[in-house]
Amino acid sequence: MQKINPLLDQASNDLKKSSSNSPTEVGQSSSAITSAADRVAEPDQDYVNNRELDHVDAVNQIFAEFEFAYHNQFHKAFAEVEALAIAKKYWLSNLERYSPRQIVAAAKHVIQSQDYLPSIAAFIRACEAGTDLFGLPSVRQAYVEACSAPSPKREFNWSHEAVYYAGRAAGWYFLANEREAAAFPVFEYHYEQLCRRVISGEELTIEAPEALSDKVERKLDKKEVKAKLAKLKKDLNL
Template sequence: MQNVSELLPTQQSNFPVNRPVVHEQPRPAQDPSQDAQAAMAKTIDKLFGTLKAFYTNHGASLKSPEIEGQIKTQWVRELLKAQITGEMLRMGTARAKRYATEDKYTKWPVVAEFIMWCHGLPSVDEAYREAVDHSHDIVNWRPTHPAVYAAGKRVSWHKLRRSDTQAGQNAYRKAYMEIAAKVVAGEQIEVNKPQLIEQKKLTENEKAELKQLGRANIGALKAMLGKG
């Protein structure tokens, strides 16, 4: 009979070693969009708090915490999609405050309007009034934004001068919103205004020739009239 010790493996390496295989799970990479959404959400919370002090009738739009939360979510999504920077956000906020203070925009702004303001675009009503007020002197006019001028040029200044017609107003609003959408999408709008024709400065010789020509014309006219 074999000894029990003889039944054991003589080397430790002969022991079957069943170590559990541990597969290290890669850590999920932090989604930068989640960070951006979280940062923008905090910004929107502060923005809404600021605007509520100016839009005192905000309750008509933000009727409940649930509705306000839904609107905030929409603003976060749309502002991120439009790539609104901090500086642009400050510009839009300043314009929103001004409109509320001047009672030109007492309703809570929708996000599409606010994005326009962030791009330096005035409201549709303000753009229309500006275009009409300067339609008689477009050469010396410095528009607040190129889109304001471009929309007026598309509609025609003659139609805008007839500011009492609803057709001209509707045409301008349609043109302005189309151009504003291009601005928000990143397109550059230029103001191509007609230039004043500068009067040519005459030399002394040219002035003398014109005087002689004028005298000759006067003399010929007198001869025709029998007054020579």
């Protein structure tokens, strides 16, 4: 939050300079306003590329995408530099409980599904559907899948790797034999932890089962068993 506060002061100074040096008449192109808005809250590109996306970066990115996707609506809603900076600060304060990756994914989903610039309420609803944005089934669907998946578990075609790891963490025997009232909360806890990791950017992979040996083992007959036992006794001086 502290990173965006100075932007309001910068926006105010830019607005004062532009109004005193090169006033914009009514009906004039908004290019001057747009160029100033581009300077507001836009981090240096090298700075962004060299570190993980944080909440301020995420808000800057989604506003840039909104401007491109909803060009006329965007410039009508944020015609003034100060309005854009204040809107970013307001959105940031409402989106801090979601991960930056979840915010960016929600923006892409909204842009692909809505014709109009979203309100903060509509955008929060998109963030709340966060698991869907990353291919994660609901906790109920995941629980049913984990309980009904056949063995060997690692070879099952899971809807998402998080379901497998949540089931393994809860315990396959536990899920198969305990009542849902006892098993579901345990599974839910592990699954939600894994969902947070996935939404934060972690990739889960299920370890491949061990390959079969090239050497084919066969059962020894009685004569061979006796011969091996005799050799073993001889080697051990029995």
